[in-house]
Amino acid sequence: MSVMTMRDALNLALREELARDANVFLMGEEVAEYQGAYKVTRGLLQEFGPKRVIDTPITELGFAGLGVGAAMAGLRPIVEFMTFNFSILATDQIINSAAKMLYMSGGQFKIPIVFRGPSGSAYQVSSQHSQAIESWYAYFPGLKVVMPSTPADAKGLLKSAIRDDDPVIFMEQERMYGMKGEVPDDDDFTIPLGVAEVKREGTDATIVARSVMVPTALKAAEELAKEGVSCEVIDPRTIRPLDIKTIVESVKKTNRVVIAEESHPFAGVGAEISAEINERAFDYLDAPVKRVSGVDVPMPYAKNLEQLAIPDVAQVIAAVRAVSYL
Amino acid sequence: MATQVVMPKLSPTMEEGQLSRWLKKEGDKVSMGEPLAEIDTDKATMEMQALSNGVLRKILINEGESAPLGQPIAIIGEPDEDISSLLKETAGKATKPAETPAAKDAQPATKDATPADKESEPAAPEAQTALPETSVSSNESEPPAQPSRGDGRQLISPIAARMAADAGVNLKSLQGSGPGGRIVKRDIEAAMTKRPASAAAAPRLRGAGVVRPDEKATVYGPSAYRDEPLSEMRRTIARRLVTSLGPVPHFFLTSEIDMDRAADMRVAINELYPDLKISINDIVIKVAAVALIQHPQVNASFQDKTIRYYEHADIGVAVATENGLITPVVRAAELKSLLEIASEVREMAERARARKLKPEEYMGATFSISNLGMFGIDEFTAVINPPEGAILAVGAMTPRPVARNNEVVIRQTMRVTMSCDHRAIDGAVGAEFLRTFKQIMENPLYLFLS
Numbered sequence: 001m002s003v004m005t006m007r008d009a010l011n012l013a014l015r016e017e018l019a020r021d022a023n024v025f026l027m028g029e030e031v032a033e034y035q036g037a038y039k040v041t042r043g044l045l046q047e048f049g050p051k052r053v054i055d056t057p058i059t060e061l062g063f064a065g066l067g068v069g070a071a072m073a074g075l076r077p078i079v080e081f082m083t084f085n086f087s088i089l090a091t092d093q094i095i096n097s098a099a100k101m102l103y104m105s106g107g108q109f110k111i112p113i114v115f116r117g118p119s120g121s122a123y124q125v126s127s128q129h130s131q132a133i134e135s136w137y138a139y140f141p142g143l144k145v146v147m148p149s150t151p152a153d154a155k156g157l158l159k160s161a162i163r164d165d166d167p168v169i170f171m172e173q174e175r176m177y178g179m180k181g182e183v184p185d186d187d188d189f190t191i192p193l194g195v196a197e198v199k200r201e202g203t204d205a206t207i208v209a210r211s212v213m214v215p216t217a218l219k220a221a222e223e224l225a226k227e228g229v230s231c232e233v234i235d236p237r238t239i240r241p242l243d244i245k246t247i248v249e250s251v252k253k254t255n256r257v258v259i260a261e262e263s264h265p266f267a268g269v270g271a272e273i274s275a276e277i278n279e280r281a282f283d284y285l286d287a288p289v290k291r292v293s294g295v296d297v298p299m300p301y302a303k304n305l306e307q308l309a310i311p312d313v314a315q316v317i318a319a320v321r322a323v324s325y326l
Numbered sequence: 327m328a329t330q331v332v333m334p335k336l337s338p339t340m341e342e343g344q345l346s347r348w349l350k351k352e353g354d355k356v357s358m359g360e361p362l363a364e365i366d367t368d369k370a371t372m373e374m375q376a377l378s379n380g381v382l383r384k385i386l387i388n389e390g391e392s393a394p395l396g397q398p399i400a401i402i403g404e405p406d407e408d409i410s411s412l413l414k415e416t417a418g419k420a421t422k423p424a425e426t427p428a429a430k431d432a433q434p435a436t437k438d439a440t441p442a443d444k445e446s447e448p449a450a451p452e453a454q455t456a457l458p459e460t461s462v463s464s465n466e467s468e469p470p471a472q473p474s475r476g477d478g479r480q481l482i483s484p485i486a487a488r489m490a491a492d493a494g495v496n497l498k499s500l501q502g503s504g505p506g507g508r509i510v511k512r513d514i515e516a517a518m519t520k521r522p523a524s525a526a527a528a529p530r531l532r533g534a535g536v537v538r539p540d541e542k543a544t545v546y547g548p549s550a551y552r553d554e555p556l557s558e559m560r561r562t563i564a565r566r567l568v569t570s571l572g573p574v575p576h577f578f579l580t581s582e583i584d585m586d587r588a589a590d591m592r593v594a595i596n597e598l599y600p601d602l603k604i605s606i607n608d609i610v611i612k613v614a615a616v617a618l619i620q621h622p623q624v625n626a627s628f629q630d631k632t633i634r635y636y637e638h639a640d641i642g643v644a645v646a647t648e649n650g651l652i653t654p655v656v657r658a659a660e661l662k663s664l665l666e667i668a669s670e671v672r673e674m675a676e677r678a679r680a681r682k683l684k685p686e687e688y689m690g691a692t693f694s695i696s697n698l699g700m701f702g703i704d705e706f707t708a709v710i711n712p713p714e715g716a717i718l719a720v721g722a723m724t725p726r727p728v729a730r731n732n733e734v735v736i737r738q739t740m741r742v743t744m745s746c747d748h749r750a751i752d753g754a755v756g757a758e759f760l761r762t763f764k765q766i767m768e769n770p771l772y773l774f775l776s
Contacts, residue, residue, distance in 0.1 A: 255485045255511055282484050283484045283485065283488055284484065284485050285483060285484050285485060286483045286484075286485045286486060286510050286511040287483060287504070287510070325503065325504050325505075325510055325512070
């Protein structure tokens with residue numbers, strides 16, 4: 001076990017997979033010479049050379065399509081978006097090419113591509129640069145969507161994503177790159193996709209949280225534990241395919257759920273989880289499923305408004321109280 | 327805003343309740359969910375909880391008085407608000423209680439008791455607050471004082487509904503503590519921990535291994551019956567007895583029974599069927615059933631204008647469970663073998679304790695048996711389960727010195743006391759039944775001769 005930041009855990013995962021399989025290569029804006037916009041790809045150009053770590057022009061649609069073509073030709077590309085806000089431009093290639101190629105080619109072309117980068121809120125980067133669009137990508141059959149919340153999860157899941165033969169949307173969080181955590185030393189350490197983790201066991205209420213909301217949920221659980229309310233915090237880790245079974249088992253135990261997410265509520269991942277809980281665990285509910293989502297406005301630039309737009313510990317605590325009738 | 331407290335429906339068959347005891351005085355602070363009064367229903371004494379917060383401003387019905395469902399019995403409000411308009415309104419809502427033979431104080435009927443324009447819910451001054459939508463970031467507001475029963479629906483969460491169904495908790499007696507009066511999990515948990523204690527005596531049947539006989543007997547529904555109109559004499563007896571003794575005029579007949587032969591028979595049967603282990607009570611059930619068929623006037627029920635005579639002896643067997651007394655019914659017991667009876671009683675007692683009996687399995691007996699023998703009770707008098715005509719209270723079987731042929735010998739004896747409803751069964755009729763019961767019990771071979 002070593003303690004490292006999420007940034008370094010991701011860097012290590014990339015390094016190990018580039019070393020392991022010669023078909024794996026990395027491309028994106030500033031990933032090579034600049035060592036990565038967020039330094040996630042630091043040192044990789046030096047180690048693996050310009051044929052494996054490639055700087056691209058500012059052309060998301062172009063290099064996303066390039067990646068799909070490379071995948072069809074037998075390579076295993078990792079395409080970095082400087083943030084997933086910029087992937088919006090590339091969605092035609094992600095959705096219409098990457099997601100559908102296996103299906104439309106009758107299985108002839110698998111697309112073992114990973115689109116990765118930071119997603120969601122940052123620090124005053126305002127409306128166009130703070131979007132959390134996991135539910136967009138999770139909508140499409142043919143894509144996998146992964147969101148780690150700890151350095152260990154980040155490393156294990158990224159390696160699995162790279163080894164996966166399907167297109168994976170790997171959404172990191174800029175505000176978590178500096179987060180430290182224990183990571184296993186094993187260079188073959190992987191975490192399977194589609195498996196949730198119970199980050200904290202509890203009996204009175206279930207909180208389902210992902211990405212940057214996981215630390216928020218855990219802090220809320222700490223506070224509530226002081227009042228005698230025992231919360232179970234579940235991190236799905238993979239959004240699609242969703243490990244709904246783990247969530248339902250928890251609901252059967254606690255009878256009440258709060259879903260914490262920084263994305264907007266409408267048609268978000270929280271809405272999907274809520275619908276699934278309703279279908280599978282209705283008889284176990286003591287209260288309606290409650291979502292704590294980001295406010296339904298474009299992300300403000302002003303610091304104080306930005307803080308108000310993202311759910312905090314107090315809001316999660318209030319939601320748990322509400323579903324517990326406290 | 328002041329609110330009226332009305333007589334609640336605390337059991338499915340309750341039509342009116344008698345205020346047994348106020349737990350709060352006028353001027354006391356009251357919070358929602360706190361017990362306000364004890365109310366005698368047709369089944370048991372149950373606690374009524376306050377539905378709103380405030381001060382108990384006025385008590386409208388005194389201890390010992392009765393009121394029908396929905397009648398206002400108190401007012402809760404702020405300590406200094408004017409409740410005169412509410413008081414006037416409640417005076418107009420008082421109604422005559424349903425007719426019962428009990429010597430209860432009747433609520434005075436008032437001039438404008440017109441059922442047509444009266445609703446069960448109080449009208450205008452009542453603050454029926456709607457459920458406020460709680461948003462995450464705002465402060466949690468107090469749940470509304472009255473559950474919103476605008477459309478008469480009782481709100482309950484799915485898990486609470488399931489728990490209530492499994493545990494047999496009566497939802498109508500519950501006030502929910504969730505928003506809008508929603509009944510939630512903790513309300514059911516609270517209700518389950520404070521069930522009223524069982525009133526009458528009951529046998530705790532030993533749960534031996536359940537063995538169903540291979541040949542499954544015919545499953546009977548409730549017994550068929552015929553109703554005979556009351557004769558003038560019966561009507562007179564009923565009318566006069568009612569004014570002297572209470573709702574059901576009881577009289578009691580005791581008999582001491584020589585149980586040697588029955589005890590030997592039981593031992594012999596249990597050697598043949600060691601897994602089943604029939605009890606004395608199983609034999610009592612069978613013998614009572616056979617005797618009932620021979621004395622159909624005892625297998626009867628006083629029905630106000632008629633007397634109902636049943637074709638079969640459906641025997642209610644009193645079982646004590648931790649939640650109270652319940653009487654699973656052995657249908658057509660006269661037609662069933664001892665083994666069938668024993669196994670059926672075992673199985674139903676287990677399910678009774680697990681709260682898994684269906685209503686049709688514990689309602690509609692024609693005669694009941696209550697056995698306190700295993701508690702060492704020599705004899706006792708049991709209370710009849712209305713509308714049955716009688717009940718047999720069975721004491722312990724113990725060796726006693728008795729006189730036989732002018733000598734004192736020791737015999738296993740058992741004392742039974744039969745309570746009869748004098749409106750349907752006269753002394754001699756009951757006595758004849760009991761004599762037959764004793765004869766068969768002392769000579770069980772009679773069971774195989776007729």
